[in-house]
Amino acid sequence: MNEGEPDEPWYFENRQRKIAFDESKVCDFLSRLARDLAEGGEFSVVVSSDEAVRKANRRFRNESKTTDVLSFPDGEDGYLGDLLIAAPRAAKQARDHGHSVEDEINTLALHGILHLNGYDHESDRGEMSGEEERLRAKYGLKSGLIARARG
Secondary structure, eight states: OOSOOTTOSEEEEEOOOSSOOOHHHHHHHHHHHHHHHSTTOEEEEEEEOHHHHHHHHHHHHSOOSOOSEEEEEOOGGGEEEEEEEEHHHHHHHHHHHTSOHHHHHHHHHHHHHHHHTTOOTTTSSSHHHHHHHHHHHHHTOSOOHHHHHHO
C-alpha cells in the first residue's frame, strides 16, 4: 500500500525494505489521525532508512544524527506538511519498549502530526505532552515520545 485512498487526505510511502511491518495497520491509523487531528488538512508520511533521516536532519536542522521522526510543517492551502520516519530506529525503539513496529510507527506519526498542528514540546508548557498522552490512551498506544524522554 503506497498511498491513501483517493478520498483520504494523506499519502503514505514505505521507501525502505529492511524493516518489515504491516503497512495496512499504519495506513488504518493514518486514516484515524486524519479524521481526528488533521481537521481537513492533508499530510504525507514517508518511512525511510536511518541514513535518509540522518541526511534530512543534517540538512534541515543542522544536526548530523539519526532521529526517529522529522516533521516538516507547511500550512499552505490546507497542506499540514510531511513526516519522515526512520524504520530501523522505529524497530529498535519497538523492541526496547516491548511493542510492535506498527505501534512504534503509529506513535511516531502521532507525535509528528501534533508538531504539524503547531505543538512544540521544546517551547510549550506541557500542552503537547498532555495532548500526546491523551491521544495515546485513546488509540491504545503504550508510550509516547515525550514521556520516554522524561524517563
